[in-house]
Amino acid sequence: MKTLTKKISVLAITIGVILSSCTNEIDSPNLESELKAVSAKTSQNLSTDRVSPLPTVSSLHGIVTDNSLFSLATAVVPSECGTTPFRDITSFYNDALINGFIASWDGNPDAIGIILDDYFIINQIAALDENFNADTFGANGEHTNYVNNRVRSLEKFWDMSDLIEVRGQHTSTLEDLDFIRLVYEKYSTAPDVVIDYFLEIAEHFNNTSNQIPENPFYASDGFATFSGFIVVGDGIVSMLAETGIDPKVVWSSILAHEWAHQIQFLNFGVFNYPVPAFIGTPESTRMTELEADFITGYYLTHKRGATYNWKRVEGVLSSFFEIGDCGFTSNGHHGTPIQRMEAARLGYELAISAQKKGKILSQQQVHDGFIDVLDGIVD
Numbered sequence: 001m002k003t004l005t006k007k008i009s010v011l012a013i014t015i016g017v018i019l020s021s022c023t024n025e026i027d028s029p030n031l032e033s034e035l036k037a038v039s040a041k042t043s044q045n046l047s048t049d050r051v052s053p054l055p056t057v058s059s060l061h062g063i064v065t066d067n068s069l070f071s072l073a074t075a076v077v078p079s080e081c082g083t084t085p086f087r088d089i090t091s092f093y094n095d096a097l098i099n100g101f102i103a104s105w106d107g108n109p110d111a112i113g114i115i116l117d118d119y120f121i122i123n124q125i126a127a128l129d130e131n132f133n134a135d136t137f138g139a140n141g142e143h144t145n146y147v148n149n150r151v152r153s154l155e156k157f158w159d160m161s162d163l164i165e166v167r168g169q170h171t172s173t174l175e176d177l178d179f180i181r182l183v184y185e186k187y188s189t190a191p192d193v194v195i196d197y198f199l200e201i202a203e204h205f206n207n208t209s210n211q212i213p214e215n216p217f218y219a220s221d222g223f224a225t226f227s228g229f230i231v232v233g234d235g236i237v238s239m240l241a242e243t244g245i246d247p248k249v250v251w252s253s254i255l256a257h258e259w260a261h262q263i264q265f266l267n268f269g270v271f272n273y274p275v276p277a278f279i280g281t282p283e284s285t286r287m288t289e290l291e292a293d294f295i296t297g298y299y300l301t302h303k304r305g306a307t308y309n310w311k312r313v314e315g316v317l318s319s320f321f322e323i324g325d326c327g328f329t330s331n332g333h334h335g336t337p338i339q340r341m342e343a344a345r346l347g348y349e350l351a352i353s354a355q356k357k358g359k360i361l362s363q364q365q366v367h368d369g370f371i372d373v374l375d376g377i378v379d
């Protein structure tokens with residue numbers, strides 16, 4: 001929990017960075033490009049696959065949340081990976097959000113911290129807060145039954161009944177100003193008069209922008225926590241589905257991957273790895289992410305798992321792995337798309353060989369199968 005003083009100083013630092021070379025006027029020619037440049041920074045909360053194995057926390061604007069290990073923003077910056085259909089879609093929504101913000105902005109620098117930082121954190125809190133109803137999936141609940149069935153399948157397949165709670169995330173949550181007030185009251189130490197001021201800013205943007213909070217990035221989380229939660233936002237599913245993938249397969253793939261992280265957490269200290277798991281180095285993160293992909297390929301294609309054929313899985317994962325970053329030295333490095341696909345394919349091969357004998361391997365056996373092939377994947 002942070003104090004208001006700290007909140008204001010964080011804001012001041014942020015604003016100092018953003019506005020260091022330009023004036024505070026909307027029509028400043030520099031300001032728009034500065035804001036766009038900073039969009040990568042502000043969208044560090046736009047995560048697609050963050051893992052919080054250990055309760056490390058960081059704070060922004062007085063609200064404490066889980067530390068982010070992976071940023072979609074890094075992935076969408078054009079780099080040696082080049083453009084792809086998914087990256088084109090995320091760039092479109094990223095630009096729409098920044099342009100929408102600028103169009104409604106009256107120049108008040110505090111609005112940046114509220115709308116482009118706190119909103120993301122508030123929606124993470126919404127997905128994890130026990131008092132908030134986050135048990136529906138899809139913007140109108142249209143995927144709830146499917147997700148519940150998929151969760152039951154994962155529970156049975158991995159023998160993990162009632163251990164994991166999957167929670168949804170929706171942009172509509174941020175339309176509820178009473179809820180935003182509640183989050184500030186509960187998770188920040190800002191006095192009521194300051195919260196009133198924050199709410200005025202929120203109300204202004206919600207009423208004047210068609211991107212705030214409707215932009216899918218506000219519900220783009222996909223992560224697993226060590227405490228047994230999986231959070232998947234509507235936005236990440238809808239953006240992937242816009243590349244032409246059946247949203248059901250998107251849900252299954254994301255859930256299978258995040259579930260794999262829960263298997264790793266459950267076996268933390270039991271599974272042996274060539275480098276320690278979850279220490280935050282690129283090598284460690286790549287290893288646990290590639291294992292999650294291996295486990296995903298195994299479950300999705302197993303005849304007693306999701307029963308997809310490999311070609312279908314390969315098509316979906318190729319879009320999915322476009323999220324895979326090209327920042328090879330980043331602490332959140334997931335492996336290249338080629339390495340990730342190879343990991344998933346080898347998981348599929350393990351499923352074929354195991355199901356010939358009609359069996360589901362134990363978590364330990366699947367882990368051992370991955371360790372056997374890890375060097376080959378990375379090479």
Ligand SMILES: [Zn+2]
Nearest residue numbers: 049257289292
């Ligand atoms: Zn992951």
